[in-house]
Amino acid sequence: MSDKERSDNERSDTAPTEKAPAEQAAETAPPAGGTPAGKAGITAAKAALKDVPPEPGASKPDPILTASGVRRAFGGLVAVDVDHLEVQRGTITALIGPNGAGKTTFFNLLTGFDRPSQGTWEFDGHRANRMRSYQVARAGMVRTFQLTKALTRMSVMDNMLIGAHSQIGERMWAGLFPRLWKRQEAANRERALSLLERFKLIDKRDDYAGELSGGQRKLLEMARALMLEPKMIMLDEPMAGVNPALKQSLLEHIKDLREDGMTVLFVEHDMDMVHEIADWVAVMAAGQLITEGTPDQISADQRVIDAYLGAHHDAAQH
Numbered sequence: 001m002s003d004k005e006r007s008d009n010e011r012s013d014t015a016p017t018e019k020a021p022a023e024q025a026a027e028t029a030p031p032a033g034g035t036p037a038g039k040a041g042i043t044a045a046k047a048a049l050k051d052v053p054p055e056p057g058a059s060k061p062d063p064i065l066t067a068s069g070v071r072r073a074f075g076g077l078v079a080v081d082v083d084h085l086e087v088q089r090g091t092i093t094a095l096i097g098p099n100g101a102g103k104t105t106f107f108n109l110l111t112g113f114d115r116p117s118q119g120t121w122e123f124d125g126h127r128a129n130r131m132r133s134y135q136v137a138r139a140g141m142v143r144t145f146q147l148t149k150a151l152t153r154m155s156v157m158d159n160m161l162i163g164a165h166s167q168i169g170e171r172m173w174a175g176l177f178p179r180l181w182k183r184q185e186a187a188n189r190e191r192a193l194s195l196l197e198r199f200k201l202i203d204k205r206d207d208y209a210g211e212l213s214g215g216q217r218k219l220l221e222m223a224r225a226l227m228l229e230p231k232m233i234m235l236d237e238p239m240a241g242v243n244p245a246l247k248q249s250l251l252e253h254i255k256d257l258r259e260d261g262m263t264v265l266f267v268e269h270d271m272d273m274v275h276e277i278a279d280w281v282a283v284m285a286a287g288q289l290i291t292e293g294t295p296d297q298i299s300a301d302q303r304v305i306d307a308y309l310g311a312h313h314d315a316a317q318h
């Protein structure tokens, strides 16, 4: 293992407690997102956002996610206070903002890993703000997690299979319907193999996940999330700890998700990456959504520059 890989490996174990949100996933069919697959995906995404004004809370023609009045306070600190946000179906949307802006807390709320002080949101036509994390995943909104220590001690393949399992009731189902269960397991295994192939991790399937480099871990995190066949995938800092050589490959994988008809929402500090892949950018500062727009509109927005400067953040240079 190279020094670079070793240092990459040392990064990712500080993740929030992993509770692999899950649902049973068996089919290998592409995800249902309602958007055209192939190159048409990017064209459709750009066209859908063409007339959307660069203002916070702007309406979108076909939002897959709509959140309203979402607030989360920790004691006296209001970490999230988002009036309105719509995420357009089939797009890659970046959520940016200086450190402590509330991005991760907002992700945790939307995906049922934290409870809001108030607020409602709908995902793909379903009221989701009262759902638990596994129900959110089952509805099709899945987030990636950094690999925890426990998962690094499991093989790459086992990580994938865990990604497909329901958090509740799986023992009961296995006992009641053993044949059905076996068929499900075989389908999960097949799907896992095809995803590992796609993410170029197939040769690593029997290795411990902890032996992967930082970039390979990111690929595994993404592949695991895809076991659930999401309509929307949420990526928290997908480029953190990834060496430059793997960055490009990760970017291509994320673009492929859109081409497959999925919606992508990702938190990222790397503005070059945001420029390269995002169709739309939502900006948070001090818990609030301060503006939205295309990457070009956002880079030129004085509110964004002020927010980063106010937080003494070097991203203002981009």
Ligand SMILES: Nc1ncnc2c1ncn2[C@@H]1O[C@H](COP(=O)(O)OP(=O)(O)OP(=O)(O)O)[C@@H](O)[C@H]1O
Pocket: 074, 077, 078, 079, 097, 098, 099, 100, 101, 102, 103, 104, 105, 106
């Ligand atoms: N469990 C918690 N208890 C108390 N305060 C919290 C908790 N989680 C987050 N916070 C606070 O809420 C605010 C928003 O944090 P959050 O991690 O969501 O920001 P962020 O935009 O994701 O930041 P970063 O880019 O640094 O990851 C911060 O002030 C943070 O200290």
